[in-house]
Amino acid sequence: MTNIKDYPAIVISNKHIDDNIFLIELLLPGFDGKAEPGQFIMIKIDETYDPFLRRPYSIFECKKEKVKILIKTVGKGSKMIAEKKRKEEMDILGPLGNGFPVDKNNYPILVAGGMGIAPLWFLGRRLTKLRNKFSIIFGEKTTTPLAEEIKKTFGAKVFFVTDDGSRGIKLTASAALPLILDKSPYRKFSIYACGPKGMLKDVINFGSGRNIPVYVSLEEKMACGIGVCLGCSVKRRGTDGFLTVCRDGPVFKGEEVMI
Amino acid sequence: MNIDLTTKIGELRFKNPVLTASGTFGYGLIMEEFSDVSLLGGIITKSITLKPKVGNPAPRIVETACGMLNSIGLENRGIDNFLEDILPGIRRFKTNIIASIAGKDEDEYGLLAERLDRQVSAIEVNISCPNVKEGGMSFGQDISSTKRVIKKVRMKTALPVIVKLTPNVTSIEDIAKVSEDNGADAVSLVNTYKGLSIDISSRKPELGSFTGGLSGPAIKPLALYSIWKVAKNIDIPVIGCGGIMNFNDAIEFFMAGASLIEIGSATFREPNAALKILKGIKHFLKTKKIKAIKEIVGTVNEN
Known part of the structure; x- marks a missing residue:
């Protein structure tokens, strides 16, 4: 039995992390907390028809009825979500899509x-709970308080890079991969990546060059989030067909998709 | 009070007048996870083409004020896949299955109708897709092509034939009349309005294929007006659609002259939208002590 439902969610807290970044905790009454890292939810912002469509957000954390999402305000919809205060309501459809598979024998490297x-x-939280060792590469254009949050939670597991050298090494996230791998005592790796398309392409190429499995979480404009509108199709590598980000993804094997 | 929601297209009976619009409900299989598909009056499939079609480049969706533009480009796996892999899995739905078809020319429409004959409950002829280079809306914008396509389909099947009309014409009531005169059992309208959205920083269109089709509450008054005009001009049933979001919208469409309705983009916001609307229609009729849905069709007071 699926636990996908349209939950009438209530905002528990809305933490302002940076100028335009917010961490919102929601209560989903009746939700069993069963969600996989990489899965997402669709938020219906309010009962008016503008914005018309729901907004997809990755699940940031999830514990029983409580689900957290990380929001960056970029347009009208995200601004409206970011303005939600404690006790305000939003309908949440989810959990949707497929999460990251964990290869038990491989050392996970998370590239964000x-x-x-x-x-x-x-x-990362799931791997910690499973007592798995792993590393995170976190890249930004210039450092933000988000990096501070990551450091607080994941500590020495994180390797920071920035485009301008304001935190960690002045390098791109994908270029940091060989540095981590070559120093590592482990021999078998899995790479999990989410971020701008250019970064994902580089990570996929790196993985295929070294024969390391890469899993990417993709973003695309979508209307329904459940696989019927076919708005979020991405090209399937090696065929002239498409896959939907919402239903076939959002996590794909790197070699599966053309991005 | 027992309310009669039934209606007919030709000899085909519908247990209620709420259908789901092509391209917004898949083939019902995914939607089964969200709602009891068998409670609907019918489902209209994603348009089926003769050969598999990959569709248009991304982005395929852009939100606009109270609506959205889409340019999917009829992505589907073709008629063979539908008949062999999809249809056997959806026959169990206790509702009418209406296959939407789209061809590049009238012969393709004919072939599709022939393959689907006796396989589904009815055929909806999509001559109104604004997002394909060949065929699509260009058929529905021209009286003689509309006539040719419908004649061909009519020749190849005994199933009820519904013609889906485009509003991107000077007078949709004329296209509706031609459809009726050439053997259509019903018309459905409106398909999307052709539209454009531009990203001002890149000066590029926001859709990968430049233009798209507008749907959602933004088009509701336009759609309603078209239905009212068409319903006055023909005797076959009109299936109304275009931005229906709730039972109130639905009742407006019936009063304007629709015998049935299609729920489209609303499903994207609310997977269970069609059934919620059906419930609302029943409640409205009950409250107003109206015994049958037929009693309100085309009853807008014009005095």
Whole structure:
């Protein structure tokens, strides 16, 4: 039996992390807390028809009825969500899509570009709970308080890189991969990535060059979030067909998709 | 009070007048996870083409004020896949299955109708898709092509034939009349309005294929007006759609002259939208002590 439902959720807290970044905790009455890192929810902002569509967000954390999401305000919809205060309501459809598979025998390396940390944070928490060792590469253009939050939670597991050198090494997240791997005592790896398309392409290429499995979480504009509108299709590598980000993804094997 | 929600297209009976619009409900299989598909009056499939179609480049969706533009481009796996892999899995739904078809030319429409004959409950002929280069809306914008396509389909099947009309014409009531005169059993309208959205920083269109089709509450008054015009001009049933979000919208469509309705983009916001609307219609009729849905069709007071 699926636990996908349209939950009438209530905002528990809305933490302002940076100028335009918010961490919102929601209460989903009746939700059993069963969600996989990489899965997402669709938020119906309010009962008016503008904005018309729901907004997809990766699950950032999830514990029983409580679900957290990380929001960056970029447009009208995200601004309206960011303005939600304690006790305000939003309908939440989810959990949707497929999460990151965990290869038990491989050492996980999580590569996050900016807001791409959202699903990987959840994966990091899950791996911690499973007592798995792992590393995170977190890249930003310039450092933000988000990096501070990541440091507080994941500590020495995180390797920081920035485009301008304001935190960690002045490098791109994908370029940091060989540094981590070559120093590592482990021999078998899995890479989990989420972030800008350019970064994902580089990570996929790196993985295929070294024969390391890469899992990417993709973003695309979507209307329904459940696989019927076919709005969020991505090209399937090696065929002329498409896969839907919402239903076939949002997590794909790197070699599966053309991005 | 027992309310009669039934209605008919030709000899085909519908247990209620709420259908789901093509391209917004898949084939019902995914939607089964969210609602009891068998409670609907019918489902209209994603449009089926002769050969598999990959669809248009991303982005395929852009939100606009109270609505959305889409340019999916009829992505589907073709008629063979539908008949072999999909249809056997959806026959169990206790509702009418209406196959939407889209061809590049009238022969393709004919072939599709022939393959589907006796396989489904009815056929909806999509001559109104604004997002394909060949065929699509260009058929529905021209009286003689509309006529040719419908004649061809009519020749190849005994199933009820519904023609889905585009509002991107000067007078939709003329296209509706031609459909009726050439053997259509019903018309459905409106498909989306052709539209454009531009990203001002890149000066690029926001959709990968430049233009798209507008749907959602933004088009509701336009759609309602078209239905009212068409319903006055023909005797076959009109299936109304275009931005229906709730039972109130639905009742307006019936009063304007629709015998049935299609729920489209509302499903994207609310997977269970069609059934919620059906419930609302029943409640409205009950409250107003109206015994049958037929009693309100085309009853807008024009005096």
